Amino acid sequence: MTATATRPAGSSAPTPEPAPPAKRPRRNLTGYWLLLPGALWLAVFFVVPFYSLLATSLYDPGGSVLEGYDMSWAFGNYVTAIQEYWRPLVRSLWYGAVATAICLVLGYVLAYAIAFKAGRWKNLMLILVIAPFFTSFLVRTLSWKLLLRDDGFVVDTLQFLHVLGADGRLLATPVAVIAGLVYNFLPFMVLPLYASIDKIDPRLVEAAGDLYARPFVGFFKVTWPLSLPGVVSGTLLTFIPAVGDYINAQLLGSPGQRMIGNVIQNLFTDAGDYPVAGALSVMLMLLILVLVLVYVRRAGTEELL
Amino acid sequence: MSQVVEAPTAGAGDDRGTGGRTGGGLHLRSLTKEFASFTAVKSLDLDIPSGSFFALLGPSGCGKTTTLRMVAGLETPTSGTITLGERDITWEKPYRRPVNTVFQNYALFPHLDIFENVAFGLRRRKRSDVKPAVEQMLALVELESQARKKPAQLSGGQQQRVALARALINNPEVLLLDEPLGALDLKLRRSMQIEIKRIQTEVGLTFVHVTHDQEEAMTMADTVAVMNAGVIEQMGAPAELYENPRTTFVANFLGQSNLIEGTVAGREGDVVKVDMQGTVVSVPSARAHLETTAGHRAWVGIRPEKVLIAEVGEVIDAPGNSIPGGVISDVSFVGVSTQYLVRMPWGQELQVFEQNTGRRRLFRTGESVDVSWRPDYAFLLDHEQDASAGTDRSDLPS
Ligand SMILES: Nc1ncnc2c1ncn2[C@@H]1O[C@H](COP(=O)(O)OP(=O)(O)OP(=O)(O)O)[C@@H](O)[C@H]1O
Ligand SMILES: [Mg+2]
Numbered sequence: 001m002t003a004t005a006t007r008p009a010g011s012s013a014p015t016p017e018p019a020p021p022a023k024r025p026r027r028n029l030t031g032y033w034l035l036l037p038g039a040l041w042l043a044v045f046f047v048v049p050f051y052s053l054l055a056t057s058l059y060d061p062g063g064s065v066l067e068g069y070d071m072s073w074a075f076g077n078y079v080t081a082i083q084e085y086w087r088p089l090v091r092s093l094w095y096g097a098v099a100t101a102i103c104l105v106l107g108y109v110l111a112y113a114i115a116f117k118a119g120r121w122k123n124l125m126l127i128l129v130i131a132p133f134f135t136s137f138l139v140r141t142l143s144w145k146l147l148l149r150d151d152g153f154v155v156d157t158l159q160f161l162h163v164l165g166a167d168g169r170l171l172a173t174p175v176a177v178i179a180g181l182v183y184n185f186l187p188f189m190v191l192p193l194y195a196s197i198d199k200i201d202p203r204l205v206e207a208a209g210d211l212y213a214r215p216f217v218g219f220f221k222v223t224w225p226l227s228l229p230g231v232v233s234g235t236l237l238t239f240i241p242a243v244g245d246y247i248n249a250q251l252l253g254s255p256g257q258r259m260i261g262n263v264i265q266n267l268f269t270d271a272g273d274y275p276v277a278g279a280l281s282v283m284l285m286l287l288i289l290v291l292v293l294v295y296v297r298r299a300g301t302e303e304l305l
Numbered sequence: 306m307s308q309v310v311e312a313p314t315a316g317a318g319d320d321r322g323t324g325g326r327t328g329g330g331l332h333l334r335s336l337t338k339e340f341a342s343f344t345a346v347k348s349l350d351l352d353i354p355s356g357s358f359f360a361l362l363g364p365s366g367c368g369k370t371t372t373l374r375m376v377a378g379l380e381t382p383t384s385g386t387i388t389l390g391e392r393d394i395t396w397e398k399p400y401r402r403p404v405n406t407v408f409q410n411y412a413l414f415p416h417l418d419i420f421e422n423v424a425f426g427l428r429r430r431k432r433s434d435v436k437p438a439v440e441q442m443l444a445l446v447e448l449e450s451q452a453r454k455k456p457a458q459l460s461g462g463q464q465q466r467v468a469l470a471r472a473l474i475n476n477p478e479v480l481l482l483d484e485p486l487g488a489l490d491l492k493l494r495r496s497m498q499i500e501i502k503r504i505q506t507e508v509g510l511t512f513v514h515v516t517h518d519q520e521e522a523m524t525m526a527d528t529v530a531v532m533n534a535g536v537i538e539q540m541g542a543p544a545e546l547y548e549n550p551r552t553t554f555v556a557n558f559l560g561q562s563n564l565i566e567g568t569v570a571g572r573e574g575d576v577v578k579v580d581m582q583g584t585v586v587s588v589p590s591a592r593a594h595l596e597t598t599a600g601h602r603a604w605v606g607i608r609p610e611k612v613l614i615a616e617v618g619e620v621i622d623a624p625g626n627s628i629p630g631g632v633i634s635d636v637s638f639v640g641v642s643t644q645y646l647v648r649m650p651w652g653q654e655l656q657v658f659e660q661n662t663g664r665r666r667l668f669r670t671g672e673s674v675d676v677s678w679r680p681d682y683a684f685l686l687d688h689e690q691d692a693s694a695g696t697d698r699s700d701l702p703s
Contacts, residue, residue, distance in 0.1 A: 206379050207412040209399040211475070212429040218400075221425075225416045 057278030196230025
């Protein structure tokens, strides 16, 4: 029953966009027929599991996996979840935000370079961006664990440069977890950014120069606003899975860097506390939904072409 | 080849309160642009007097856009200099040049409304009186009611006017227009030509207008420069260029010409005598653009509307010899005129345009006619040049 619900809310794909608000033709039914497969898919694999997750979060906390749970509308589960786990929740949002910000800076520069400066290397560079997907997420994160290990060359170099103290380390620090998040989610930032920036007509930038805008001003008045759709989708595609991620914190962090995904996973699989795990999952989902709505509003993307 | 053009400079001294305008015009000196191994612009010399409407005319790919982009600072010249008045702007950054461009595809900012598009240049230079200035400019191009629309919501002609307003509002010393009318249909094109010309006369700025439409260049500009394969072939007032072309390219690209093979017989005072397929014709020496020593081979050029035809033996109103033996091979009745093709004894077909004054009947295909023209209208070109240069029919034997 709960098989599909064990995933933290963010990391399964379709959370934020259950059917985009497409302009449907009024009389013509073709649009509805085209919606049908997607709608069915979402009904079976999103609405039903979500309902069961919601139900789980309200089960009587007195039950257990072996004995089964009673449905007792136990809203107290949510209070327990917040009281006990607000720290990892806030930490997750914080790590997610920092990782997204770093991804945005790195990703924008990279996407801009690919779109405007790469010339005939464009396709090769795009393939390199998605190349990490050729191996599994887990393997890649494990190799970061090797990379950042205490006597690895990264730590040695940083110690040599006195960036790290003599017994300083990277593993089990927020730096390692955030670095892992940035690495793993960077392609999700780069691809939408690239798609947006590549569409910008370079003659518009020239026109800005012709109209007395220095390169820097031209960037902020023309390139940046025209790339906003990519910025918004890139940050969403990075932030949402990053907040719900638990692999990076588990492999690169210590209990001090526990994120909400780790807590939920732990409650489901080890502690067997389904109701509180469910409550946390639902809360995370609603929280992200609210943040995304506010963000999209503020970004004013509906005004963009 | 460097020619200084005396163009009418109606509003040249009109400073419009910007101050510091030298009124010295735009000067290009041996300007060259090479792309890898390809030379797009070859050692170009141009002098464009301030306040004039200058047209750069040439076929596709001859380097017009490249020239404008170098003036705007969007392309770096391989060698040569660009001066504006006394100031050398060859290496000046585009955003520092008092030059604005109306781009070939308009390049309006899609995320800004019409008002902000037009205000862009003023805002970058931190001008204080933006609102009234923009409103005044929108009124000039008759777009006041569209101020809050986005470019995508306007028609092609309206977008074109926004592009014009966006550049004009900066009151540049030189306004560059890169085929701004290319995308418009014929009727809109005509009215925009008149509009742009009106605005130019009104504001008195220097306009450099690039086009490959010879009619557009001739109707709008004070001075036309005909460009071909990276060099200026000839430059001057439209009528001068049309009436007295110096090269076969100009003769064919600007209107149409009959070019007939001949051999120079010698000079007699102000005229050059040419043996043209057995008939001796004369050409004023001011219109002979080659070495006029006897025996030199040449093209005798004559515009189709200058050729007169008559029934065999009839007197033609032109001094000198008439050329017998023509046979009408094609008649197209156009309405205002009739266009004939006349096959001459040496096998060439001459084009003849005759006004439909109604004073005389139309000729029919197969009729024999005599042909002549007034010597003052003929011109003489070097035989070294390709007689089909500048025609769309360069694939046919001349
Ligand atoms: N960036 C570039 N790299 C290489 N060659 C170029 C470049 N830009 C232009 N050219 C070449 O230079 C020549 C002149 O181009 P240009 O754009 O100036 O032509 P144009 O006269 O404006 O033609 P059109 O009327 O079609 O706009 C062309 O043959 C073109 O292929
Ligand atoms: Mg061009």
